[in-house]
Amino acid sequence: MTLPTTMRYVAHRDGGAELMSIATGPLPDLRPDELLIRVQAVGVNRPDVLQRSGLYPPPPGANPVLGLECAGEVAAIGAEVTGFAIGDRVTALANGGAYAEYCAVPATQCLPWPKNVTAVVAASLPETMFTVFANVFIMGKLKAGESFLVHGGSSGIGATALLLAREFGAISYATAGSDEKVAACVALGAKAAFNYRTQDFVEEIRTATDKRGVDVILDMVGAPYFARNIRSLALEGRLVQIAFLQGSKIAEFDLTPIMLRRLTVTGSTMRARSNAQKAAIAAELRAKVWPVLDAGRCLPPVHAVFPFAQVADAHRLMESSTHIGKIVLDLGA
Ligand SMILES: NC(=O)c1ccc[n+]([C@@H]2O[C@H](COP(=O)([O-])OP(=O)(O)OC[C@H]3O[C@@H](n4cnc5c(N)ncnc54)[C@H](OP(=O)(O)O)[C@@H]3O)[C@@H](O)[C@H]2O)c1
Structure with a gap:
């Protein structure tokens, strides 16, 4: 050549x-x-x-x-x-x-x-496969039979996360910003998806998981979701931050649930x-x-x-x- x-x-x-x-x-x-x-x-x-x-x-x-x-x-x-x-x-x-x-x-x-x-x-x-595999499966340790929530489920990252989670046997949930995007998330493999403009994902996850919460959350929203993500995690759940689309600073947060429920908060940038x-x-x-x-x-x-x-x-x-x-x-x- x-x-x-x-x-x-x-x-x-x-x-x-x-x-x-x-x-x-x-x-x-x-x-x-x-x-x-x-x-x-x-x-x-x-x-x-x-x-x-x-x-x-x-x-x-x-x-x-x-x-x-x-x-x-x-x-x-x-x-x-x-x-x-x-x-x-x-x-x-x-x-x-x-x-x-x-x-x-x-x-x-x-x-x-x-x-x-x-x-x-x-x-x-490549970008979404490397990012999702590293953050959801390696750092987040998502396993078959576990439950998973991805915010921005219709994004490039979100779509890949839903597809791979279903492929590897996890039960997925997603949030997205319109009813059309919510339907797309379900088509991509989410068991249920929630329009964050009209629904409270904390309540929806609590109901969908019979009050247990999910094992892994992949978050790109950041500060406004942090406390709500922590509330939505199951015992020994893992929160993985990959972006802060709506900010990275929180004024106040009670760390107690991380200790009492043995949670992991992590994140990375590829x-x-x-x-x-x-x-x-x-x-x-x-x-x-x-x-x-x-x-x-x-x-x-x-x-x-x-x-x-x-x-x-x-x-x-x-x-x-x-x-x-x-x-x-x-x-x-
Ligand atoms: N850490 C890493 O290694 C890594 C690597 C690649 C990408 N990322 C991050 O992962 C996220 C998704 O990337 P992508 O390439 O898949 O992007 P994308 O397709 O543009 O997705 C971004 C999604 O975020 C949602 N969103 C929520 N709050 C938003 C806000 N304030 N402004 C704009 N969108 C908002 C939007 O969906 P709704 O309409 O549902 O809100 C949108 O679909 C980005 O934040 C990106 O920076 C991180």
């Missing part, structure tokens, strides 16, 4: 979606442990919107160009990489830089396209993890989740696909929060 000397990528400045533009620049440098991917499709994630807004700066040393996941073909192989060939189709959890025609990614964060999927579907997978940690998660995904995707199950819904040049429209859609599932940029469109 002959490489061009320049590529198109999305340039941005901190602020609104209108500050993004398609620019031309050099291809990224390829480190010895990386694959250079000729990108065919890119998943859009809320962290991209936060980074673009100036609220989620990339970690030191990371590619400052937006984009945390992509699918495409291997165009060049770093000197230390084994097990890949030029032209292999991979889907990758990038450390940044995926909003571009070429993206360099540690080979250990690249997985094959699941069988029978398009580039768009392949690109929709981007801050080391490449070695991401490689370990990738290995678990390859063994436990990729065979499920190969069988055509647990593929999150793709709500909308935009041509690369319409990246601002993709971000505006995400900011409207009217989507259900994933938003993807198609570089071939």
Whole structure:
């Protein structure tokens, strides 16, 4: 594969979606442990919107160009990489830089396209699969037969969490911001879902679980939900924070239930993890989740696909929060 000397990528400045533009620049440098991917499709994630807004700066040393996941073909192989060939189709959890025609990614964060999927579907997978698997199943230790609540159940993350929870035998509940989203959560595998604008999830979970509470909660809302999440956990329940969409500071909280009910409060952000940690998660995904995707199950819904040049429209859609599932940029469109 002959490489061009320049590529198109999305340039941005901190602020609104209108500050993004398609620019031309050099291809990224390829480190010895990386694959250079000729990108065919890119998943859009809320962290991209936060980074673009100036609220989620990339970690030191990371590619400052937006984009945390992509699918495409291997165009060049770093000197230390084994097990890949030029032209292999991979889907990758990038450390940044995926909003571009070429993206360099540690080979250990690249997985094959699941069988029978398009580039768009392949690109929709890594960020939510890595995040959900790490937070719900590794940190949250969700097991078959246990119960699970995810807030924002119709988001890209929420949809993936509901699909994987059902696949691995958990009983799921979800909250979402409209009746249409609530119906989508049930279609994705929730036993019941609640419209938080009209229903109190604490009461609903209490009734649905016969006052027991749930074993694991995945939360992206933050401060206003913290005390209510604690009340909704069963004995030895686990609360996993992955974002604070409505704030991260609480004025006052009584810690007693954490002690009396042996609760765990934890959280993580995928981007801050080391490449070695991401490689370990990738290995678990390859063994436990990729065979499920190969069988055509647990593929999150793709709500909308935009041509690369319409990246601002993709971000505006995400900011409207009217989507259900994933938003993807198609570089071939
Ligand atoms: N920690 C990590 O490693 C990690 C990795 C990836 C993503 N995340 C986080 O996980 C969350 C979901 O990511 P995503 O890419 O799946 O995003 P997304 O599809 O845009 O989902 C965000 C959802 O949050 C709900 N929401 C609740 N309060 C909101 C608010 N104040 N503003 C906007 N939306 C609000 C919205 O649904 P309703 O209409 O139902 O409210 C929306 O569907 C984001 O917060 C993201 O930052 C964390």
